[in-house]
Amino acid sequence: MADECVFCKIMKGEIPCCKIYEDDKILAFLDIAPVNKGHMLVVPKKHFETLEDTDSETFKEIMLVAKKIAPVITKAVNAQGFNLGFNNKKAAGQLVPHLHIHIIPRFENDDLTIDKQPTKKYAEKEMRETAEKIRNLLKK
Secondary structure, three states: OOOOOHHHHHHHOOOOOOOEEEEEEEEEEEEEOOOOOOOOOOOOOOOOOOOOOOOOHHHHHHHHHHHHHHHHHHHOOOOOOEEEEEEOOHOOOOOOOOOOEEEEEEEEOOOOOOOOOOOOOOOHHHHHHHHHHHHHHHOO
């Protein structure tokens, strides 16, 4: 395709990356605009735009690689923890339309707001109604 995504171009070697891990299905590399040092992306080699598009086997492979790499990154950069995150679709902050998971090392007092999002409250009965809608859709 003419307007191939940046991650597909990275897979083909058309755009360089700082590769950390690679197997036949997954590539993991350092983010060029890290939130913290060691911020890494785990990307399936096969193009899937969103989580909904991704087959279960590929999702499993992404998570297994993230599980393997995250504690190693934490140790390498002397972080006290890490966040894992998928941004799914533009409204959620997905900048590259190719499924990927962020591994973001975290440090005490790093002032990131990932874990400090403003919360909202449900109106009366709204929580139960929302839960019921979700349960009904899961049954389909």
